[in-house]
Amino acid sequence: MKILSLGEILWDILPQSAHLGGAPYNFALHAHNLGHEVCFVSAVGNDQRGQLALEQMKAANLTTRFVSSSSDYPTGTVAVSFSGSGGPQYQIHRPVAYDFPSLGPADMDALLTPPPQWIYYGTLQQTSASAYELTMRLLAEAPTARCFYDVNLRVDSYKPDLVRDLAHRADVLKLSEEEIPAVQKIFGISDCSLEQFCRTIARLFHLEAVCVTRGPEGCSLLLKDEFLQAPGFRIRVADTIGAGDAFSAALVHGLGAGWPARQVAIFANQVGALIASRAGGAPHWTVEEAISLRDANPDRG
Secondary structure, three states: OOEEEEEOEEEOOOOOEEEOOOHHHHHHHHHHHHOOEEEEEEEOOOOOOHHHHHHHHHOOOOOOOEEEEOOOOEEEEEEEOOOOOOEEEEEOOOOOOHHHHOOOHHHHHHHHOHHHOEEOOOOOOOHHHHHHHHHEEEHOOOOEHHHHHHHOOOOOOHHHHHHHHHHHOEEEEEEEEHHHHHHHHHOOOOOHHHHHHHHHHHHHOOOOEEEEHHHHHOEEEEEOOEEEEEEOOOOOOOOOOHHHHHHHHHHHHHHHHHOOOHHHHHHHHHHHHHHHHHOOOOOOOOOHHHHOOOOHHOOOO
């Protein structure tokens, strides 16, 4: 499939190391790893971090054509710390280059010819008026593409009206279990079961699918009218950075292939678990390694 991934590219600055990341960038890498043609749209600064980011993209065989360079803003960075439960917490520095992506007419033609099957976007970058405008242009010019909205709320980096707007434009919406209270408030949904929560969102925004990631417990997936809960896979966690982005790529892979709901959910859980077992947001991995998790979890497949 041809997939456009729109959003932030940034450096995750951890206590002992730094990794290139950003949910849309991680998603792009994982979708590319699954064999798809992925066009990642973003921007970096004309600085050392920006140059290194482009070099890493090239090394991963991901085209840098649609990543513009800015002399006015630095390459994005996020300070990452970990809570006692192991989950990452982020301090996001803005404005930065990814807030101001730029595409020329030839780049737009290349993105849209042939038309993409999927367009992926999140919330963080869309809080920039410049980035939002570009995203809306691409959505308007690719009306047949299915839109995947990874809600991915970050503290002080979203507004309710924006989240509702992005949900209205989506075909598939994914969020984490931890984001449910905030999303309930934004969408005006009262407390209810997980299944009713998914069905309500699907009805409100006319969605093909709603998926809630639940960490080690796996995920809940509503696909058309079928709701299911797929258990997670037991692994030794290295860190959880990028695991949700890999999960998203696997979800798009399965949905695009037309797999049954349970097969889609199990595969996404496998890929997400495999990435969580390795350091960094986009470690090298293979489909065979993800599938082999069934051998260690024979009750989960």
